[in-house]
Amino acid sequence: MAYSANNSRNSAAGRTLGASAALAPHLPFLYADANGLGSDIDAVLDLLAAHATDTFSTALDLGCGKGDVAIAIAKRFGWRVTGIDACKPFIETASVEAERAGVRQLCTFHVGDILRLDDKPAPADVVLCLDLGAIRGDHSSTIRWLSGFVAPEGLLLYADAEILPDRKETADWFLNYPEASEMEAVLESGGMAIAEARRPGALEESERAERLLSSLIKRGVALAQKHPDIRGELERYLDFMAREQARHGRDIVSVTWLLRHPA
Numbered sequence: 001m002a003y004s005a006n007n008s009r010n011s012a013a014g015r016t017l018g019a020s021a022a023l024a025p026h027l028p029f030l031y032a033d034a035n036g037l038g039s040d041i042d043a044v045l046d047l048l049a050a051h052a053t054d055t056f057s058t059a060l061d062l063g064c065g066k067g068d069v070a071i072a073i074a075k076r077f078g079w080r081v082t083g084i085d086a087c088k089p090f091i092e093t094a095s096v097e098a099e100r101a102g103v104r105q106l107c108t109f110h111v112g113d114i115l116r117l118d119d120k121p122a123p124a125d126v127v128l129c130l131d132l133g134a135i136r137g138d139h140s141s142t143i144r145w146l147s148g149f150v151a152p153e154g155l156l157l158y159a160d161a162e163i164l165p166d167r168k169e170t171a172d173w174f175l176n177y178p179e180a181s182e183m184e185a186v187l188e189s190g191g192m193a194i195a196e197a198r199r200p201g202a203l204e205e206s207e208r209a210e211r212l213l214s215s216l217i218k219r220g221v222a223l224a225q226k227h228p229d230i231r232g233e234l235e236r237y238l239d240f241m242a243r244e245q246a247r248h249g250r251d252i253v254s255v256t257w258l259l260r261h262p263a
Contacts, residue, residue: 018240023233026223028089031066033215039065039130040208041072043198043256044157048077048126051155051195051258058082060124060149062114063132067094067107073126074103082121083109123151130159130256139183143190143259150261156192158259161252183255192259199255206249213245 019027035041057079061070064083071094074081085091091109098107112118115135127149129135129142136142143158150156162183178186184194200208220238224231248254 018244019237020233022230023237024087025089026227026230026234027087028066028093029223030216030219032219034212035068039069039159040198040200040254040256041069043159043200044069044128044130045072045076047157047196047198047256047258048073048155051260052077052126053153056125056154058122058124058151059126059128060084060121061128061130062146062149063129064090064094064109066090067097067109069128069130070094070107070109071098071101071103074098074106075101079106079126081107082124083107084112084114084117084121085109086111086113121149123149123154125151125154126157127154128157130157131254133160139186140189143187143192147190147192147261150192152261153263154261155195156259156261157256158187159254159256161248161254163252164250180255184257187257187259192261195258195260197255197257199253202249202253204249205253209245209248213242216241 023030056077059070059073059079059081061067061073061081061083064070064085065087067083067090070081070083073079083091083094085094088111091111094107094109095104098104098109127146129146134142136145139160143156146156146158162178162180165179184197188194217238220234224234
């Protein structure tokens with residue numbers, strides 16, 4: 001099965017992480033120390049342990065990054081997991097790490113822009129779309145589109161953020177993010193039912209954001225020394241990430257929703 005995505009791969013990889021096309025080829029180095037690329041792997045595993053059935057055997061991770069979540073699922077549940085990401089170096093890393101984790105026979109990774117796949121994967125018992133945002137224009141349309149990858153009675157894990165109730169009037173950058181009750185209604189309007197949602201506490205959210213930013217800055221210093229031609233792009237990106245991460249736990253909170261596909 002082919003998952004080619006033409007020359008848009010670098011721009012697609014950069015888009016999902018908020019980086020420019022010029023910086024996109026360097027993202028694997030920049031994010032080398034970021035486990036899960038910011039996704040809450042523990043929340044994913046806990047939700048699956050609580051809601052998956054014994055009949056489940058397949059998972060599909062759309063925008064799998066370095067494969068951290070896919071590999072963790074294969075190790076924990078023994079399912080066959082397919083991961084697709086636009087960044088070729090991420091996929092290469094995922095294959096190496098799956099081998100190292102002893103689950104290479106369970107994990108298949110492909111390079112491709114998930115919005116422009118040549119072939120649609122077969123429906124999976126579990127589908128993951130973590131921290132990519134409303135990639136089909138809005139959350140309702142995104143959920144409806146994702147549901148097409150989920151087998152009947154299967155599960156969708158969708159991670160994004162919602163604005164904290166007391167920050168609605170002051171959080172300028174995330175002004176369009178719904179509050180919790182609004183977000184749940186928007187997600188369920190996409191045709192799937194929310195079974196559970198996991199939200200970290202404000203302190204945990206802030207600490208996780210600080211760890212990610214610290215790792216990016218450390219890698220960014222080394223990257224700028226090696227590639228001075230992209231120093232300006234890198235500084236702009238790190239400034240963007242610093243402002244974004246500062247809002248976690250203050251203005252917004254990350255949420256991992258588990259939605260169930262109807263029979």
